[in-house]
Amino acid sequence: ETGVTQTPRHLVMGMTNKKSLKCEQHLGHNAMYWYKQSAKKPLELMFVYSLEERVENNSVPSRFSPECPNSSHLFLHLHTLQPEDSALYLCASSQGTGNYGYTFGSGTRLTVV
Amino acid sequence: AQSVTQLDSQVPVFEEAPVELRCNYSSSVSVYLFWYVQYPNQGLQLLLKYLSGSTLVKGINGFEAEFNKSQTSFHLRKPSVHISDTAEYFCAVSDVTGSSNTGKLIFGQGTTLQVKP
Numbered sequence: 001e002t003g004v005t006q007t008p009r010h011l012v013m014g015m016t017n018k019k020s021l022k023c024e025q026h027l028g029h030n031a032m033y034w035y036k037q038s039a040k041k042p043l044e045l046m047f048v049y050s051l052e053e054r055v056e057n058n059s060v061p062s063r064f065s066p067e068c069p070n071s072s073h074l075f076l077h078l079h080t081l082q083p084e085d086s087a088l089y090l091c092a093s094s095q096g097t098g099n100y101g102y103t104f105g106s107g108t109r110l111t112v113v
Numbered sequence: 114a115q116s117v118t119q120l121d122s123q124v125p126v127f128e129e130a131p132v133e134l135r136c137n138y139s140s141s142v143s144v145y146l147f148w149y150v151q152y153p154n155q156g157l158q159l160l161l162k163y164l165s166g167s168t169l170v171k172g173i174n175g176f177e178a179e180f181n182k183s184q185t186s187f188h189l190r191k192p193s194v195h196i197s198d199t200a201e202y203f204c205a206v207s208d209v210t211g212s213s214n215t216g217k218l219i220f221g222q223g224t225t226l227q228v229k230p
Contacts, residue, residue, distance in 0.1 A: 092156075
């Protein structure tokens with residue numbers, strides 16, 4: 001148990017579907033992150049939330065919509081995705097600015113068909 | 114701004130042999146350094162980190178890394194690897210003050226360690 005739980009572990013969705021990824025942390029951290037990890041590509045930081053406020057959005061397409069209702073939960077809402085959005089989506093959390101390191105969840109393997 | 118370069122994309126090694134995974138960084142400020150490991154279809158797990166003090170850092174699973182400020186390196190080593198060490202390894206750096214880049218970690222491209230029997 002890493003302290004950061006992501007659900008579901010695997011998701012297959014059609015391009016017209018709407019789905020959500022969920023991340024929950026039980027570490028008392030106050031910052032949360034979404035990363036995208038595609039095959040043969042480096043980790044891509046998508047969104048950063050600090051104290052439930054979005055502080056960074058790295059030019060992510062609007063078909064990805066994050067939500068952070070409280071410091072323990074983070075969602076990534078998905079709609080009208082493309083096949084190239086298939087990837088491992090990783091959630092992480094940290095205390096403060098995160099310069100002491102992050103704790104990662106196990107990820108959600110997303111396949112868009 | 115910081116950057117991280119992992120010099121080898123793949124490192125094949127035989128079981129029980131020693132291994133070194135190389136990591137170099139660039140930064141205009143003092144940094145913290147990290148190594149993470151990722152097993153297939155899993156998230157990243159912290160192996161070890163350097164925040165301050167001794168430049169030789171010991172981590173989990175018998176790994177260690179040495180911070181070399183003059184060479185801006187943080188190479189990861191293990192004296193004898195096992196099949197179970199086969200995974201992707203990521204080096205990462207952050208700003209000590211936490212004031213730049215939202216304090217976020219900057220990751221290298223990753224090195225795939227392939228341990229052969």
